Amino acid sequence: MIDNLVQPFIEFAFMRRALVGSLAISLTAPPIGVFLVLRRMSLMGDAMGHAILPGAAIGYLLAGLSLFAMSLGGFAAGLAVALAAGLVARSTVLREDASLAGFYLVSLALGVMLVSMRGSSVDLLHVLFGTVLALNDGALILIASIASVSLVTLALIYRPLVLECFDAQFLRSVSPLSSTTHLLFLVLVVLNLVAGFQALGTLMAVGIMLLPAVAARFWAEDVGGMIAVAVASAFGSSVTGLLVSYYVNVPTGPAVILACGAFYLLSMLVGVRGGVLWGLMPRKHLEA
């Protein structure tokens, strides 16, 4: 039995690379996802997938089908959208979700227009998005570096970040770090997403960021605990997804995300903090 679980990784280099890549993304994306969930920005990942299009389009217009140019452009566009949305949310009556929705749609429309102007119908995003089965050296180094940078940055801004999630006004009143923290956090989000898209494709990048974080809510009360559960479940789901894709012959990205989803449903039912089934069990009445 253990033999079966380990054998695909022994035999094939691409499986080993997929494992390493998944581990890297499981270390870096779920902690960010936990914060996104806490700040009610959960749909940002999906919006980012569309928002990066004009940047990729400009990269393509300038440099042709160069993955580097398109990724750089995509990162710039994503950052612009994220920062603009963040700025608007902090200084106007709009909240995060509305401001993000506005900007990402503008960005997407701009991107579609730019792509059509060139006349060619190369599906840019199709070319830009990778798959976990095809992680070459460049992609692995990219994800690993971003994981390192993210973890260090998160460690540095951990306390103001947590405080900002729960009482942003207080932080603003006692410290000038509030804006910097917010900005750095947005940079991390966009960095992880764009790198994730390029290496793993949209589904896996956004899925690994959010699903484990959402599931972790049912297991821990403090942020540290949630991060730990999220990272563990992300990696567990990645391994499960890879093995299922190998033995049952289904596409890998969806298999990993469905594994995350299964854990999410399980958490919702039997999670220690707020699992639905525990709530349905009869409890003793409080008596004087």
Next chain:
Amino acid sequence: MRNRLLTLIAFAFVMLGFSGAAHAADKVSNDKVASDKVKAVSSFSILGDMVKNVGGDRVEVTMLVGPNGDAHVFSPTPADAKMLAGADIFFVNGLGFEGWMERLENASGFTGALVVASGGVMPITMHEEEGHHHGVEAGDEQDHGTADHDEDEATDPHAWQNLYNGEIYVKNIRDGLIAVDPDGAETYEANAAKYLAAIEAQDKAVRAAVAKLPKARRKIITSHDAFGYFGNAYGLEIIAPEGVSTESEASAQDVAKIIRQIREEHIPAVFLENVTDRRLLDQIAAETGAKVGGTLYSDALSDEDGPAPTYLDMFRHNVGALTAALSS
């Protein structure tokens, strides 16, 4: 109350006015003003090249999916709809290649002639369980008529990869053009006859080239299963991790099977395509030590200054790349 009623009635009249104007505008743009050339739209570059060869100077061809474009994931824009609305004749491949075709036709209000180039072609069906294998065995010989991929097996739409089918395409194109522009019938017949002769010559050249390859080496790996007809017609075994459309995603088992097969059968070369992401194939090549044998053109032609700017050039280039990698 009365004001509101009046406003509502006025609004209704304005809406009627708009729809009337739109209808009138529609009619104007559809009037075939006697222009010099037949306006033809082809769905993708390979078909466009064929139409150019048959139509010659009498036809103005525009392509929806241009060179290096991927028609499997193409998404039409309003500009495309506008272009189609003004066209006299629309050439499509059929066999399920253009999933977006019906929507585009409806949206554009196209009233010209529709020619399905693959009409009369014997299609191959894909058998998913066999790991996307296309071998020297004959494909399924049932005639599926129009594209019906509600069945378990997907129809392989890449019929043009067999030059014999290419001839059927040319004949359908010729007949379509004659129907729309009977005055040019002589020109179309002459152009078509010349082109058919060139295609037949190329067919013989391909067969000769493949015959020179040692039998054990007539196997290749490409990214998606676009060469089923080519493999069947000319005797090559094609193995691919992705299925018939680039929209499908590879599974770990597919990739593992291919790597194992390359190792066991010593398949010499892996071929990239111009419409798919090369990284998966690069990974397979790196892991097995197979040579990356160059780029094959499957679903789209290259640019003007690329190696495969026309249908026949595409075949010359593909066969050249194949023989270079497989004979050494």
